[in-house]
Amino acid sequence: MTIYKVVEYPNPRLRIPSKPVTEFDEKLRQLVEDMFETMYTASGIGLAAPQIDIHKQIIVVDLTEDKSDQKVVINPKITLKEGSASIDEGCLSVPLDYRAKVERAAHVIVECFNEKGEPYTIDATDELLAICLQHEIDHLQGKLFIDHLSTLKRSLYDKKLSKYERYKRRAESAS
Numbered sequence: 001m002t003i004y005k006v007v008e009y010p011n012p013r014l015r016i017p018s019k020p021v022t023e024f025d026e027k028l029r030q031l032v033e034d035m036f037e038t039m040y041t042a043s044g045i046g047l048a049a050p051q052i053d054i055h056k057q058i059i060v061v062d063l064t065e066d067k068s069d070q071k072v073v074i075n076p077k078i079t080l081k082e083g084s085a086s087i088d089e090g091c092l093s094v095p096l097d098y099r100a101k102v103e104r105a106a107h108v109i110v111e112c113f114n115e116k117g118e119p120y121t122i123d124a125t126d127e128l129l130a131i132c133l134q135h136e137i138d139h140l141q142g143k144l145f146i147d148h149l150s151t152l153k154r155s156l157y158d159k160k161l162s163k164y165e166r167y168k169r170r171a172e173s174a175s
């Protein structure tokens with residue numbers, strides 16, 4: 001089993017668009033298993049492959065606390081978006097445990113494949129699931145939740161992060 005390192009903003013590799021999966025083989029199934037373990041280790045409810053520097057259209061999601069509802073979402077297409085909802089989103093790739101509200105659809109229908117290459121549909125009427133799927137599908141397109149923020153909120157976050165990175169570099173060079 002491999003626990004991957006999560007790539008963090010502002011690493012430009014997070015911006016690379018992901019390619020569709022074409023081979024549904026044992027290697028893919030191992031990767032999916034490792035993605036779940038990486039997500040649980042990081043206390044996330046979702047993880048997209050580009051967050052571990054793999055640029056393929058693979059997402060894992062589990063909103064439960066007991067690891068009982070694992071969703072594997074490969075080559076997803078959103079076929080319906082309706083309503084609106086916003087919660088304080090976080091992201092394993094966005095440092096400083098930063099959270100902010102993003103306006104999303106409250107209900108989505110997603111057509112996708114599982115790790116065996118079987119097509120299936122997720123009818124996400126649960127708002128958290130709908131938001132999580134949109135957040136993860138954004139990752140496949142190289143987009144982060146902070147890209148949805150107002151210019152002011154985004155620049156305040158970027159300044160806070162630059163300040164923290166300067167502080168960290170100084171502390172490292174002093175030790």
Ligand code: K1U
Binds near residue numbers: 046048089131136
């Ligand atoms: O993509 C990721 O980085 C995972 C991200 C998914 C997500 C969380 C909240 C809203 C939208 C998408 C996380 O899991 S960050 C951890 C987190 O914020 C969280 C954890 C448990 C319950 C609720 C949120």
Ligand code: ZN
Binds near residue numbers: 135
């Ligand atoms: Zn994220």
